[in-house]
Amino acid sequence: MNVTLKDVAQLAGVSRSAVSRTFTEGASVSEKTRLKVMRAAEQLGYHPNALASGLTTGRTKLIGLISNNFHNPIFLEVFDLFTRGLQARGLRPLIINLSDETDPAQSVRQLRQYSVDGVLVASSTVATDFARAFRDAGMPVVHTFGRCAEAPPVHVVGIDNVECGRMAARALLDRGYRRLAFLGGPESATSTQDRLRGFLEVAGGTSGASASHSFAETYSFDAGRVEMRRVLAEGAAEAYFCGDDVLSIGAMSGLQSAGLRIPEDVGLIGLNDMEMARWNNIDLTTLRQPLPEIIDASVELVVSMLESPDSPPRSILFPAELVERGTLRRA
Amino acid sequence: MNVTLKDVAQLAGVSRSAVSRTFTEGASVSEKTRLKVMRAAEQLGYHPNALASGLTTGRTKLIGLISNNFHNPIFLEVFDLFTRGLQARGLRPLIINLSDETDPAQSVRQLRQYSVDGVLVASSTVATDFARAFRDAGMPVVHTFGRCAEAPPVHVVGIDNVECGRMAARALLDRGYRRLAFLGGPESATSTQDRLRGFLEVAGGTSGASASHSFAETYSFDAGRVEMRRVLAEGAAEAYFCGDDVLSIGAMSGLQSAGLRIPEDVGLIGLNDMEMARWNNIDLTTLRQPLPEIIDASVELVVSMLESPDSPPRSILFPAELVERGTLRRA
DNA sequence: GCGCGTATTGCAACCGGTTGCAAATACCTC
C-alpha cells in the first residue's frame, strides 16, 4: 500500500537506519548513501510518516488550535493567519471547536490523544481554566487575546485592553463628546472588563465628562442591537465605545432604527477593524488590532516553547491604532 | 511522563492485550477484567494514544479539511459546522490552508504524512486537480461546494447552481424587472459558470426580457464594488443577480456611490444568506444555501467512505431557498 | 603496510498501541 522505510532501504540496499538518518536533520550519513537513499525514495515516492516518527521522538508537529469563537468575522482572519503561520513553520493545526464544551478535562484528553506539541488558545472569552489545564497537562500553551498580566499563568499575546479603553475615551473627548458610554461585550470577558476600566479611568478623570456603561450578552450583532435599544430607552449618550466591531454594527442598527443619525446625532467607535468595518455601507471608526503581528508572535512563542518549555510565562502586548472613518464627527 | 497501556496493565495485574481490548469496541473481554482495567485506568488517568493506535489499525480519525477560502465570511460558518460535525463523530479536523498553494502533490504529501482517514475539500474555487489528486492517492474525498455532475470524479455535495441561476432570474422577472444582469464571481469558478447558465436560460426564454453578464475578479467586496461601477458606466440594468453575498454587498456599495437607490432604482439579489445579509444595514434579498444540511451530508459521506471506500462517487444536491429582504421591490 | 582516531553503518530495542493464534479457563450437559 503505502511506501515505508523498509521499501526504500531494500531498494537502496542499505539498512532502515540509514534511510531514517537521511531524513533526519543532522544525523550522520555519508554523502554516498544519502544519494542512494534519496534516489530510491524519489523513485518510490516515499515520504516519512509524521505520526510514526512522532511516536518515538515525541514531536508530532501538531499544534492544537482552540477557540470558541466561530461567529465573529474577525476570527476568519484569525484562522487564516494562524493556519498560514503554522504551515510556514512546518506545523499543522488541529482544530478544537469549544463552542459547546465547558469541561477543560475533555479538551485536554483530546489533545493528549493526538500528542500535540503545543496549544494555541485563541479567544478572549474562553475560561482561563482551559489554558491552565493544558499547561498543567504539560503542554506548551499560548493564550492569544488573553488577559495580559504581570505574571500570567501562561504566555499571553494580545493588545492592551486597558489602554484601548483609554484611547477610545480620548478619541471621543477629543471630538467634543462629553456624555460618553461604554457598550461592552459580556461582563465576564476579561477583554470587556479591561476596556471598561481604561475607558472609565480617562472619562472619569476629565472634568465636564461623564461615562455610563452596560453590557451586551455576547459579542454579536443581535446582542449589540438589543442592548443599544435598551440603553436608548433610558436616554442616549453622545457617543458610544462598543466592545468590538460586530457589536458596534449591531449598535449602529439599533441607533438607526431609533431614527438617530451617525455621527450627527450619536458617535460610535468600535474595536478590531475587521474587514467589514471599512465597507462603505458600514464605514466604522474603530481601533485596529494588529492581527498579523499578534498571531505571528503567538506562533513564534509556541514554537520557542518547544525548545525551552520552562521559560516563565510572559505577556506580549501590541498597541492598537485609531482608524478614522465615518462614525465619529471630526475633531 | 504519560500514562501508557503498560502502566495500566501492571496496576490492573493483566496483560497489555487485555487493556487494549477493554478500550476497543467489540473485543472479547470478561466483565471482571474490564472492570479491573477500567478502575486502574481511571486511577492513573489513562487515555489511549490515537496516533499509536492509528499506526496499527490504519485509522487515525484525522480528517483533512482543505480550503482556499479564508476571506468570505460564510466560511466561518462553514468551519464552525465542519469542526462540530467532525467532533460529534469522534473525528478531528486537520486544516490545510490552500491560499498560496497551487501544487496538489504538496498537499497530498502533507496529508499522507499524517495518514488522514479522509479529506474534505471545501471550496468552489479550488482546482479540481486537488480533489482528484487526493482520490488518486487513495484517500476518501468529498468535495463540498464542488460542481455537481452526472458522474463526478469524487463525491460532491452542494447546491444546484444552475437551478439557483434559474431561481434568481425567476425572482427578478416575477417582480417585473426586465433588463436583468448577472454579476458573477471569477469566470473560472464552476459555481459562477453554472449560475450564469441557469440565469441566462430563464431570462433568455422570457419574451421581453434581456440579460447581460460580467465577472468580478474574486468573490469579494472590493471586486463587487469595482465591477459594479465599471458596469454602471455602460448603463445600469434594472436588477442584478450577484455571484454571492459578499459580492452583492460590494455591488450595493457601488450602486449607492453612484447615487442609485436600492430597490427603488435598481434591484439586487445575492446568494448564500450569510449572517450579515440579515443585518439591518444590509438587509439583502438572497438565495439561502442550506449550510447545515450540506455540511452534515459531507461529513456523513466521508464517514461512510471509511467503511466502503469504493462506492462510486455521487452528487448530493440541496435546493436553495429565496430569502426575501429589502433589496428587491415587491412582486 | 600498520596503527590510530574519526565517520559511517547495522543491529536490536524501543515508542504505544493492536491482533492472530494457541493455551487456559469457564461453562454445560450428561
Added chain:
DNA sequence: GAGGTATTTGCAACCGGTTGCAATACGCGC
C-alpha cells in the same frame, strides 16, 4: 466427575519509524 464447546487470556509479532551502541570502514601519518 468426565467430556466437549465457548470465552477469555497472554504471548509474540507487527505498525513505521528512531536511536544507543558496538562493529566496521575510512582517512591519514609514519
